[in-house]
Amino acid sequence: MIEVTPDGFAIPVSIPSEHGLLHGQLALQPASHGLVVLAHAAVALDARDELLAKHMRDAGLSTLSVDLLARQEERFADVHNNVPLLTRRLLDFLGLIKTRMLLGELQTLPFGLCAANATSPVVVRVAAQRDHDIAAVVCRGGLIDLAGVLYLRSLESPLLLLIEETDTQHTASNRRALQEIHCIQELRLIPEIGIDYATSTGFEAAANEASQWFVRHFAEF
Secondary structure, eight states, X not given: OXXXXXXXXXXXXXXEETTEEXXXXXXXXXXXXXXXXXXXXXXXXXXXHHHHHHHHHHTTOEEEEEEOXXXXXXXXXXXXXXXXXXXXXXXXXXXXXXXXXXXXXXXXXXEEEEEEGGGHHHHHHHHHHSXXXXXXXXXXXXXXXXXXXXXXXXXXXXXXXXXXXXXXXXXXXXXXXXXXOOSSEEEEEEOOOOSOGGGOHHHHXXXXXXXXXXXXXXXXX
8 A cells, every 4th residue: 555654745646548658646535534636737737726725634534636737738728618529538547546546546535526617517527427436526616517417417526616705607507507406505605706815815725614514525425
């Protein structure tokens, strides 16, 4: 089994895709009750992703931060919104980690899925397909209806939507989408995050809400 140091540590993981390797970073925490998968469609983790992952780890959660795009795909705008493609890739990442758990290389943990904006419908669709493994889902922004009505209606994992209070359009659209979902669900408004997210009360609120949601539902899973 992969050992965990008192402070946790990160190991690289990767999966093949049609256009090259997709990369991620697995950071394990001692006595963690769950693994939060932070999914995004970008070439590399930016400081916001890293800050959110650190916040999760500070809450005692293990994290897996994954890129769902290969490097050469970044210049193609359409691929960022290709929900079926990104869903398959996230499922492949989960399959890799699940296999390592079954082989005893990693501690068996429930998964949580976390995403923002265009990747939000991706994690909803994945959770609907892997409900026995997914303890909770958090989406910040984005339009979850793009996951598809079938997947919204099939979702069983508790879902938290975090929407900036100034984003009235996404708030209204996601409230309509939530009418198709029958599992535990909440939509919470947070302050606007803005460009300077490192000192943003909105980003801090989103990180706190997400961490608490995962801690709560990992304990109940």
